[in-house]
Amino acid sequence: MLIRDAKKGLTDDIIKAAKNEGIDPEKLRRLIISGQVSMPKNLGRDFPVRAVGSCMSTKINANVGTSKDYDNPEGELHKARVAVEYGADAVMDLSTGKNIDAVRRGLTEEMSVPVGTVPVYHAARKHKKVVDMTSDDMFNSVREHAREGVDFVTIHAGINRNSISRLKKDQRLLNIVSRGGSFTMAWMLYNDAENPFYEEFDYLLEIAQEYDLTISLGDGMRPGCMADATDRAEFMEIITLGELVSQCREKDVQSIVEGPGHVPIDEIGMSVEAMKKLTKGAPLYLLGPLVTDIAPGYDHIVGAIGGSIAGMYGADFLCMVTPSEHLALPTADDIREGTIITKIAAHVADTVKESQKDRARAMDLEMSVARSKLDWEKQYGLAIDGKKARHIRETRMTTSEACSMCGDLCAIKLVKEALENDRDE
Structure with missing residues (x-):
């Protein structure tokens, strides 16, 4: 197990991850031991590790998965390949289609990044x-996923009798929008029982120990619209998640905490800092957050705005939002665009993170130098989506070495020539 191995000393994975992050390996080892950094990697898989958490670069996750209406496992695997090609650091399978095992098994066999799942979907589909x-x-699905090589699982253990009671007292406009959260709440109310993942959390940790499975503590009470943001039901769950993080650390199980959701832009800082405080600095994984509700078709941009700000305040892991959010199952093009937009958000966050800003701003400086020299090949190579940059320019060419918007009236070129002529005189 990573944490237990880290307590004994440096490992090859820690050394490699530290090199990728530009951080001292010994510092990374200490952050892993404290639970402030996770490196999801099942004992049964081998791939280049990704470090998520304090002092690390902001990572991004892409969601794929079948549904009843679009049950095409190979199509979802293609989307996963697209996401990784364009920079996703992890992929989650959210399949609910008939052949619910196909995508998960394909991902664990093929992907060179961490693979995540939501086992309660699998458990529910058995009935x-x-x-x-x-x-x-529920527990058998977790074990099956872990045995097949899944690296991290979303577990909605924070939905318990207390959080449901709070939700009932403070009615929301949209109540619960988390699919896993809704499954859990419906099961609890129908069966008049406590959430098994909460009540038997120690058993879950035993499974996690066996496979070094990272537990991603799901935000089942996350707000699904601006009107429901930052309420007591959400924070009741986060308090519980903080307690569960402590239990994970006691058992040397890696953990991540998931967060909202839909958050007004002026509440993001407070929300992120509160979650970090209540979970004792656990790696924080956010969907968005989305900062307005009125942009369907453009929610990937809305999420990127929120994600950049959340990253500035300490969010570590951003979940991709696509143009299809709230509308439909995303296409491969939606996945590509969502991944790129989220990658941009992660980079923007890194330009202001104390531990990352020097490296991130050095990338921007290198691009600026290339622009000053009108070095297009260099710009394509540095761009987050160089293929698109090249396509735009080369399909709208000019006889000038500048772009076709300015042509021979390029400001960069004119000023450069003017300064050179002035020096000659």
Whole structure:
């Protein structure tokens, strides 16, 4: 197990990750031991590790997965390949289609990045009704996913009787929008029982120990619209997640904490800092956050705005949002665009993170130098999406070495020539 191995000394994975992050390996080792950094990697898989958490560069995750309406596992695997090609640091399978195992198994066999799942989807699909699954179904699905090589799993253990009671007292406009959260709440109310993942969390940790499975503590109470943001139900769950993080650390199990959701832009800083405080600095994984509700079709941009700000305040892991969010299952093009936009958001966050800004701003400086020299090949190579940059310029060419917007009236070229002529005189 990573944490136990780290307590004994440096490992090859820690040394490699530290080199990638530009950080002292000994510092990274200490952050892993403290639980402030996670490196999701199942004992049964071998791939270049990614470090997520304090002092690390901001990472991004891409979601794929089948649904009842679009049950095409190979299509989802293609989307995963696209996401990784364009910079995704991890991929999650959210499949709920008939052949629910196909995408997960394909990802663990093929992907060279961490693979995540939501086992409660698998447990629920074993029955006609979500409420008919058993606690054994839930834990057996976790074990099956871990055995097949899944590196991290979302577990909605923070939804318990207390958080549901708070939700009932403070009615929301959209109540619960988390699919896993809704499954859990519906099961609890129908069966008049406590959440098995909360009640038997120690058993979950035993499974995690066996495979070095990283537990991503899901935000089942995350707000699904601006009107529901930053309420007591959300924070009741986060307090519980902080307690569960402590239990993970006691058992040397890696953990990540998931967060909202839909958050007004002026509440992002407070929200992120509160989550970090309540979970004792656990790696924080956010969907977005989305900062307005009125931009369907452009929610990838809305999420990138929120993600950049959240990253500035300490978010570590951004979940890709696509143009299809709230509308439909994303296409491969949606996945590509969502990945790129989220990659931009992660970089923007890194330009202001104390531990990353020197490296991030050096990349921007290198691009600026290339622009000053009108070095297009260099610019394509440095761009987050160099293929698109090249396509735009080369399909709208000019006889000038500048772009076709300015042509021979290029400001950079004119000023450069004017300064050179002035020096000659």
